[in-house]
Amino acid sequence: MKKVVAALLVAVACTAPAAEVFPARPVRIVVAASPGGLVDISTRLVAQKMAEKLGQPVIVENRAGADTLLGIRYVKGAPADGYTVLATSNSIASQPAVKLDPGYDLAKDFLGIGLVVRSPWVMVVGPSQLDRSVADFIARANAKPAEMSFASGGVGTTPYMAAAMFLQRAGVKLLHVPYKGNGAAIPDVISGRVTMIFEGLGSGAGKIRGGQLRALGVSSLQRLPAFPEIPTIAEQGLPNFSSYVDIGLLVPSGTPKDAVDKLSAALQAAITSKEVRERFEGAGAEMVPIKPQEYTEALKRETVQMGKLAAELGLQKQ
The missing domain is CATH 3.40.190.10 (Periplasmic binding protein-like II)
Incomplete structure (x- = not known):
């Protein structure tokens, strides 16, 4: 009897499905802005190259509205498996400064993948x-x-x-x-x-x-x-005036490190490719290779800076 049970256990182990290796299916990037703007254009440009590195299609989907909050909240509520990625500007760091309830906590709800471009x-x-x-x-x-x-x-x-x-x-x-x-x-x-x-x-x-x-x-x-x-x-006439837009990719907190690392590697391969680099540089933009943890921390710092700017401008939370 023991031999029969042992044989059955071996058979089950041999037929059990192997753990899914990321990515095993298409990745979707949700753009929290309308088509035609910098977030949309730059995301579509790098998505093509990311697909080559990942070995899976990368689909870009626009979810604009509510001052970018529609797309941000949608990705926050998506499964933390690496297959739903958020593309947004540093608006994700400024919205908490002007909204009574933005619907997310950047430090708790998201992990950074990296910067697509700075302009x-x-x-x-x-x-x-x-x-x-x-x-x-x-x-x-x-x-x-x-x-x-x-x-x-x-x-x-x-x-x-x-x-x-x-x-x-x-x-x-x-x-x-x-x-x-x-x-x-x-x-x-x-x-x-x-x-x-x-x-x-x-x-x-x-x-x-x-x-x-x-x-x-x-x-x-x-x-x-x-x-x-x-x-x-x-x-x-406005000495020292400066302002930049950072376009980046993020995923929901809890996304496995393996998925984060592979998405980051695909993004870095995309922005350092000759085609993408020349397109961005020809438009006066720059690529800033940055690791996921560094980008996550940079967004936290920018949230504080945006809060100070909103106070300086006298913006009231709505």
């Missing part, structure tokens, strides 16, 4: 606008503020925070027009229905070169080699 903002207007410089814009805003407005991907998003900081330092107040991501706002800026927006240079470069948008200034402290003709905002 300065470019302050742009449509071609029909009269402004040719930051000084022109400020002078017109002081003279006729009721006729001007600015767009963003929503209150608390990084383009909103950058624009709000600019307007505060310039001493002007303009109507804010929120959209479900910068990509959704750009057509209205081009047409002149909205006056100005702070757009990621990585996504706005083509429209600037094509004449659909006019660049008034970049938010980096130095002029960019890719766009030496665009002056910095700092050199146009």
Whole structure:
């Protein structure tokens, strides 16, 4: 009898399914912004290369809305298995500063995978606008503020925070027009229905070169080699003004370390590939290789910094 039981146990052990090796099926990246903006464009670019490294398709899905919170909350509630990844800007660190209940705790609910790209903002207007410089814009805003407005991907998003900081330092107040991501706002800026927006240079470069948008200034402290003709905002009367957008990938807390490490390796392979590097650098953006733990800690620090900025700007939590 003992021999029979032993034989049965061996048979069961031999037929038991092997533990799943990540990734065994497609990976989905949820973009917390509308199509056409920097988060969307940069994520789709690296997703193609990540798929090659992972050996599985990487599907990109947009879930825009609620000032990026729709996508963020969706991924927070997804299984922590590595198959659902969040792509977002550093808006994920600024939302807690302006929302009474953002619906997540960045330090507890997410783990960082790494940075996709970092880009300065470019302050742009449509071609029909009269402004040719930051000084022109400020002078017109002081003279006729009721006729001007600015767009963003929503209150608390990084383009909103950058624009709000600019307007505060310039001493002007303009109507804010929120959209479900910068990509959704750009057509209205081009047409002149909205006056100005702070757009990621990585996504706005083509429209600037094509004449659909006019660049008034970049938010980096130095002029960019890719766009030496665009002056910095700092050199146009706002000394030391600087602001950047960081696009990164995150997963829900509890995701296995093996999955985190493989996603990180795939991201690093993507951003260091010749094709991706040249695309980003040609748009004035930069790649910053960073380990998951380093990125997680950087986001925690930025949450504190964004809280201080919101206090300086006098933003009330809603």
